[in-house]
Amino acid sequence: MPRSRAPRRIRTVRIALAAALLAPLAVACTADPVPATSNTAKGVPAKNGDRPVTVKVTPSGKRAEAGQPVTVTATGGRLTSVTVTDAKGTELPGKVAADGRTWTSARKAAPGTTYAVTAQTKAEGGTSATERSSFTTTPADQVNKVDWRPGSGTTVGVAQPVSLVFDHPVKNRAEVEKQLKITTSNPTEGSWGWMRDYSGKDRVDWRPKDYWKPGTKVTVSAELNGTASSAGRWFVRDYTTTFTIGSRQIVKVDLDTHQLTLLRDGEKVRRIPVSGGTPGGDKRSWRGTAVLMAKEGTINMNSETVGLGNAYDKDVAYSMRLTWSGMYAHAAPWNARWFGNSNQSSGCIGMSNADASWFYAQVRPGDPFEITGKDTKGVVAPNNGFGQWNMSWADWQGTSALR
Incomplete structure (x- = not known):
């Protein structure tokens, strides 16, 4: 009779072994939950196998360098939109590159300003997300102000130049001049020129090649906020004025x-x-x-x-x-x-x-x-x-x- 009991013991072992092998297989076939990430929009989980987009903002930190454009870079996906605003809600204009990998502001970060950055992204697998961050620029050591001529809304003669006189010396003249723009209602050739004002201060004027044409409407725009006039001296606002040329x-x-x-x-x-x-x-x-x-x-x-x-x-x-x-x-x-x-x-x-x-x-x-x-x-x-x-x-x- 011993021959008839042995096979039953062997089958019992095999069944237990099979059960032990099947248990981990059942766990491995169950999907893991998606971990929460800071850039998952409104808590919506990413799609299976879709990694979150990494977003980098430059400048960064609580004492960021002012006077440079803000850049936002996406890795592992693309940017769909970016907004950068200061504490007053003023938005820095900018544009996402054609490949969606970077966004660059058209204006520079101003000194002593906190900016909030909101980046909308889309991962390679299609998951949309929102990344928020902020940075604060170091304050200006000294603020440079501007005295304008002519006054806004005035009517002036045909020889009137645009004249800007600065409170403090301007060492970065080329960089400042790039921020100055003249718009006229008819084609008018002109040029900026630098000099030391009679008062001893730095000054830049714009004059047309020849006397103005009567009736010309002129807009002067100086997008100087965030531009350094010299080491430690900054402009912290923009300026604009309009005027009209009178009779000849x-x-x-x-x-x-x-x-x-x-x-x-x-x-x-x-x-x-x-x-x-x-x-x-x-x-x-x-x-x-x-x-x-x-x-x-x-x-x-x-x-x-x-x-x-x-x-x-x-x-x-x-x-x-x-x-x-x-x-x-x-x-x-x-x-x-x-x-x-x-x-x-x-x-x-x-x-x-x-x-x-x-x-x-x-x-x-x-x-x-x-x-x-x-x-x-x-x-x-x-x-x-x-x-x-x-x-x-x-x-x-x-x-x-x-x-």
């Missing part, structure tokens, strides 16, 4: 014949007898093209402020500034006997009260005064008001930082 008025001043002539659209409007600066010394007038900077009305003129001792100290009516150094056109009734006959002023262009009143009402800032005469102090310098019209076009172009 040109003032011809002949110091040899002592006459001023106002031309409008090529036609003579009126001729006025004047008296210019006294020949033979520091009281001589400037020659060349000076641009009417401002109509200042009645002001006090003191000779000591322009290095002429105590020659005069008086209130002067209908004052029209032509240079920073103190040359004006104005009423000068005390010189009445010299109008049309002799140059006997302290450098300004004087006329009667009646003529000055009429003339003051006709002209506007930006009108050119084309001054000729044998005995003068020389030509108006580019930084002495708006004397850049006394430079050739080629020379003016050469003062651009981008040439």
Whole structure:
């Protein structure tokens, strides 16, 4: 009987062994749950075998470097959209590359600003996800501000340049100039040029090749926020202004014949007898093209402020500034006997009260005064008001930082 029991024991062992082998196979055929990842949109799990997209933002951290574009890079998938906003909700414009791998901002990150980054991605297997992050740029050591001419919404003469004067020195002139844009309502060729302002500050002007065409509408845009003017000095805002060019008025001043002539659209409007600066010394007038900077009305003129001792100290009516150094056109009734006959002023262009009143009402800032005469102090310098019209076009172009 022992022969009949042995086979049963062998079968029992084989069945137990088979059960043991089948148990792990059943576990291996069960799908593992997808682990939660930071870039899975709204908790939606990725598809089987679809790895999450890795997103990298540059710059990053709590003391990120300002003054560079923001870039977002995707690995293991592509970007479908990216938004980068500051604390005020202002969005940095940018564009996703054609291959969907990178997004680059069109503007630079400004100093002392926290940016929130939201990147929409799609993995290789089709899973959509959202990745959020933020970074903060280091603050500016010093802020550089800008003084503008002409003012927004004004109508100016055909010789008016765009002029920007900076609070602090600008070392990165080329980088700053790249952020400046002039848009005109008709084709107008022009160029930026750098100089040291009469005040000693850095300055950049834009003038057209020739006088503006009347009626031209001009928009000036300076997207300077996030641009470094020099080490540690930054611009932290953008600037914009618009203005319109008025009628073509040109003032011809002949110091040899002592006459001023106002031309409008090529036609003579009126001729006025004047008296210019006294020949033979520091009281001589400037020659060349000076641009009417401002109509200042009645002001006090003191000779000591322009290095002429105590020659005069008086209130002067209908004052029209032509240079920073103190040359004006104005009423000068005390010189009445010299109008049309002799140059006997302290450098300004004087006329009667009646003529000055009429003339003051006709002209506007930006009108050119084309001054000729044998005995003068020389030509108006580019930084002495708006004397850049006394430079050739080629020379003016050469003062651009981008040439």
